[in-house]
Amino acid sequence: MLIHQLSLFLENKPGRLIEPCRALAEAGVNIATLSLADTQQFGILRLIVNDWQKGKAALETAGFVATVTEVVATEIADRPGGLADVLEIIEKGRINIEYMYAFASRSTDKAVLVFRFDHPGDAIELLRANGVNVIGIENNETSLT
Amino acid sequence: MHGFAHDAGGSFHPASAPDFLPPAQLRALQLHRLQVIVKRAYDHVALFRARMDERGIKPDHIQSLQDAALLPFTVKADLRDTYPFGLFASPMSEVVRLHASSGTTGKPIVVAYTQEDIRVWASVMVRSFAACGLGRGDIIQNAYGYGLFTGGLGAHYGAEALGATVIPISGGNTDRQIMIMQDFGVTAICCTPSYFLHLIERAGEMGVDLRKLPLRAGVFGAEPWTEDMRRRIEPAAGIKAFDIYGLSEIIGPGVANECMCQAGPHIFEDHFLAEIIHPETLEVLPDGEEGELVLTTLSKWAMPMIRYRTRDITALDAEPCRCGRTIRRIRRIGRRSDDMFIIRGVNVFPSQIEAALLKAEGTLPHYQIVLTRDKGLDHVEVKVEVTAEVFSDTVGAIERLRAQIGQAIEHILGIRVQVTLVQPRTIPRSEGKAKRVIDQRRI
Numbered sequence A: 001m002l003i004h005q006l007s008l009f010l011e012n013k014p015g016r017l018i019e020p021c022r023a024l025a026e027a028g029v030n031i032a033t034l035s036l037a038d039t040q041q042f043g044i045l046r047l048i049v050n051d052w053q054k055g056k057a058a059l060e061t062a063g064f065v066a067t068v069t070e071v072v073a074t075e076i077a078d079r080p081g082g083l084a085d086v087l088e089i090i091e092k093g094r095i096n097i098e099y100m101y102a103f104a105s106r107s108t109d110k111a112v113l114v115f116r117f118d119h120p121g122d123a124i125e126l127l128r129a130n131g132v133n134v135i136g137i138e139n140n141e142t143s144l145t
Numbered sequence B: 001m002h003g004f005a006h007d008a009g010g011s012f013h014p015a016s017a018p019d020f021l022p023p024a025q026l027r028a029l030q031l032h033r034l035q036v037i038v039k040r041a042y043d044h045v046a047l048f049r050a051r052m053d054e055r056g057i058k059p060d061h062i063q064s065l066q067d068a069a070l071l072p073f074t075v076k077a078d079l080r081d082t083y084p085f086g087l088f089a090s091p092m093s094e095v096v097r098l099h100a101s102s103g104t105t106g107k108p109i110v111v112a113y114t115q116e117d118i119r120v121w122a123s124v125m126v127r128s129f130a131a132c133g134l135g136r137g138d139i140i141q142n143a144y145g146y147g148l149f150t151g152g153l154g155a156h157y158g159a160e161a162l163g164a165t166v167i168p169i170s171g172g173n174t175d176r177q178i179m180i181m182q183d184f185g186v187t188a189i190c191c192t193p194s195y196f197l198h199l200i201e202r203a204g205e206m207g208v209d210l211r212k213l214p215l216r217a218g219v220f221g222a223e224p225w226t227e228d229m230r231r232r233i234e235p236a237a238g239i240k241a242f243d244i245y246g247l248s249e250i251i252g253p254g255v256a257n258e259c260m261c262q263a264g265p266h267i268f269e270d271h272f273l274a275e276i277i278h279p280e281t282l283e284v285l286p287d288g289e290e291g292e293l294v295l296t297t298l299s300k301w302a303m304p305m306i307r308y309r310t311r312d313i314t315a316l317d318a319e320p321c322r323c324g325r326t327i328r329r330i331r332r333i334g335r336r337s338d339d340m341f342i343i344r345g346v347n348v349f350p351s352q353i354e355a356a357l358l359k360a361e362g363t364l365p366h367y368q369i370v371l372t373r374d375k376g377l378d379h380v381e382v383k384v385e386v387t388a389e390v391f392s393d394t395v396g397a398i399e400r401l402r403a404q405i406g407q408a409i410e411h412i413l414g415i416r417v418q419v420t421l422v423q424p425r426t427i428p429r430s431e432g433k434a435k436r437v438i439d440q441r442r443i
Helices: A016-025 A051-061 A082-093 A120-129 B014-020 B023-044 B044-057 B067-070 B076-081 B115-131 B151-164 B174-181 B193-205 B227-237 B350-361 B395-413
Strands: A003-011 A031-038 A044-048 A066-077 A097-104 A109-118 A133-135 B095-100 B111-115 B139-142 B165-167 B190-191 B217-220 B240-247 B252-257 B271-276 B291-297 B308-314 B342-343 B346-348 B366-374 B378-386 B418-422 B438-439
Touching: A003 A051, A003 A109, A003 B418, A016 A044, A016 A051, A016 B438, A031 A097, A031 A109, A044 B395, A051 A066, A066 A082, A066 A120, A066 B438, A082 A109, A082 A120, A082 B067, A109 A120, A120 A133, B014 B115, B023 B044, B067 B271, B076 B378, B095 B115, B095 B151, B111 B115, B115 B151, B115 B252, B139 B151, B139 B174, B151 B165, B151 B190, B174 B193, B190 B193, B193 B217, B193 B227, B217 B227, B227 B240, B252 B308, B252 B418, B346 B350, B350 B366, B350 B395, B378 B395, B378 B438
Parallel strands: B139 B165, B139 B190, B190 B217, B217 B240, B366 B438, B378 B418
Antiparallel strands: A003 A044, A003 A066, A031 A044, A066 A109, A066 A133, A097 A109, B095 B111, B240 B252, B271 B291, B291 B308, B342 B346, B366 B378
């Protein structure tokens, strides 16, 4: 089960982060979580929103290049060692993580990890086999938001 | 006469007859007209007379077309120095129209037409449109700017004389251009190629599929463009894109135009004498060799132009064209010698940067070249818009793209430049000529 994440190219300049957030707000799209990878010159903003199709359309209308990436979200216990346990499973399965970020879910005592794998299908199989709860959500609704 | 039937565009327009003159007849006509115009320039324009006297050349020294090489060159600065009317050969009472160029470096240049000059100009525009397969029944959206710029009125008069329906919409207001194109059933458009790219982009945003409209031809000019731009434009808009060439100093648009074979613009040689020279030694080069295009007007009465240095780099192509036209072609002009900039001693043309971008990305993104100077050192920054085709959501992939662009440019130019990736639509879109080079150096 894969989640649709929106990725945006941003120049590393003051004020550039506001514009996409404003565009999503005006379209009534809620941001569940985000991560920003930045270099001196540019940044990549990654967003998980409640309605990715609407979000993508709003961003494109505002002039951004928004691409959709399929990522894997897992739910883990929000306690010391929760992340380390999952990473250990992935490492032992020799699956490469391109990047990841995490956030705490407000409705439960769980934390959510978002991964981009080079082989997401294998990763999901591996995680499930080891009892990790992979969150599968149609159109990113549910406990994420 | 030669086989008009090869002109895949369909019907033959009678105005196109001079395009098919037997070469000997064409050269004889050119020589006769050259002799007349040189005498006129000598008798009526102080600058031409002084320059010829300096060299000891009299009009009757012109006994063959090769003798044109005896004549002095004219350059753009001559038009500025004689601003506004110093090169006119006709009294104002015979001048029916003035045009002027945008003066980016001070005073504009002014050009003049008699009634007959206007008729000749319309006739070469008729031949331009006819060569693109256009004629009566076509609806031509003329998006060249109307006003002092020669593009708008030049195309307008030609389209009317052709018998087509003209929509004199002028430049700008892209949304309205697209609406009218749809509602009026436009079959051809005239504008700069960079503006048409902008129009394609905007139509996409508006959800208009240009390929589904009756639009079938674009007559693009007023700035250099490339085969790669043609390959982008044609499938995106479902049209054939033709290159039109011209310049105000000579007449405006209509000096040369492509035929249905799209193999380089045919020069209307009965009105314009073309030579190619080496831009530094100034010697005349043979057909096929690349150099600077030099043009002499053969019939322009109000303002004859003798051996005008266009600064456009091209070559003359005397190979027979499949369309049957006997007038020679110029190779597509990808660069101008004055668009060239020198960076750390290296001559650079924007078209070279364009070739590198195409190589790195596969498509041509919007770009801009910014030149700066810091502590006596020149610095080149190439700003490139990130498009959906090349954007990937990992830092490593974006850095690789940036490195590839930098390497492709370095490979072609031999110098290292700074590549800056910028957000889409942050580089200004021109509604006229694309401003590819921003030179902020104080020299």
